[in-house]
Amino acid sequence: MTFLRNVxxxxxxxGLLASLVMTALQAYSTVPLILKAETFESAGEATGHDHGAPAAAEATGTEAVPAAAEAHSHGEEAWTPADGFERFFFNFLANVLSGIGFALILVAASxxxxxxxxxRSGILWGFAGFAVFTLAPGLGLPPELPAMPAADLAARQVWWIGTVLATAAGLALIAFRGTVALSILGVALIVVPHIIGAPQPESHDSPIPADLHHQFVVATTVTNLIFWALxxxxxxxxxxxxFGSASEARGQLA
Known part of the structure; x- marks a missing residue:
């Protein structure tokens, strides 16, 4: 019980402290880009049909399983927080919940x-978390802005989870097993999801300018890197x- 309480x-x-910093970074990096993308989304809706495009969540250090915001809007628009404090508050709340969740995984695994x-050792573990939860999945499923097309949600979630598990297992084999054969197996596990390939939409046509999406991907990646290192x-x-000393912590775990 003592070990679990300490974890x-x-x-x-x-998680709380890192989420505070993450929310502040997003306010000046990803959120302005999302707001800009929403103007393109609104313009597209005004000139096109009534089917609302999926709403993009704030890109958190928490950019976890692809969001389930796939439903089309038929007559009623899905609720979204208002710009300003309300958006900031709900983004912060989401960051705190997911930040503590990721911290639990990091503490338990370490x-x-x-x-x-x-x-210093913690920063290295943070880089590993960034590689597992942001970098590897993002190579196949980069962060999306509102009005951008996406593949089937269930297929994206399966690929995302598989990529996270394979990358985590691969890094563990490379870092902790220390044999050439297991290191090769670890590299193979990391590469396999990308050989299979992430699910892609039927068309990549979007009202969002390519340079805006590129800025969003870069901003999201950098803020996530800072979040995980912190x-x-x-x-x-x-x-x-x-926990005190490492031997004391191992005694609690046993």
């Missing part, structure tokens, strides 16, 4: 691997206050 406390503290010895560093810095 939750470390994850809550690190403890099973021997624990994070300090903030999250890992905070976990490493906070961990010693709850």
């Amino acid at each position: 939750v406390l470390v994850a809550a503290a690190a 403890e099973f691997a021997g624990g994070i010895s300090g903030w 999250l890992g560093g905070l976990v490493g810095a906070v961990r010693s206050r709850f």
Whole structure:
């Protein structure tokens, strides 16, 4: 019970602080691009049909399973937070919930691997989290803006989850097993999802300018990198206050 309590406390503290920084970064990076894309979406709806395009969530460090915002709007528009404080608040709330969730995964995984010895080690773990949850899935399913076409939601979710699991397993084999054969297997696991390929829409036609989408992908990737590095560093810095030495933490885990 002590171990589980400490895991939750470390994850809550690190996840909350990292989410605060992430929300502030998004306010000046991804959110303005989303608002700009929504003007293209509105213009397209005014000149086209009544089928509303999927609404893009804020691109968080939490850019997890593709959002289930696929339903077409027939007469009624789906509720979305108003611009300004309401949008900022709900974005912050989503960041906190997912940030703490990712921190729980990071803390638990690192403890099973021997624990994070300090903030420098934590940053390395954060880079691994970035590779698993943002970089690898983003190579096949880059972040989307409103009004952009997307493949079937279920197919995207299956590919995303498979890519995350394969990348995590591959990195673990490379980092912790130390044999050539297992390292080769790890590389293969990382590469296989991209050989299979992510689900793609039938058409990539979109009212969103290509340069705007490119800016959004870059902004999302950079903010996620900062989020994960900060999250890992905070976990490493906070961990010693709850677990003490690495041997003590392993004793709690046992």
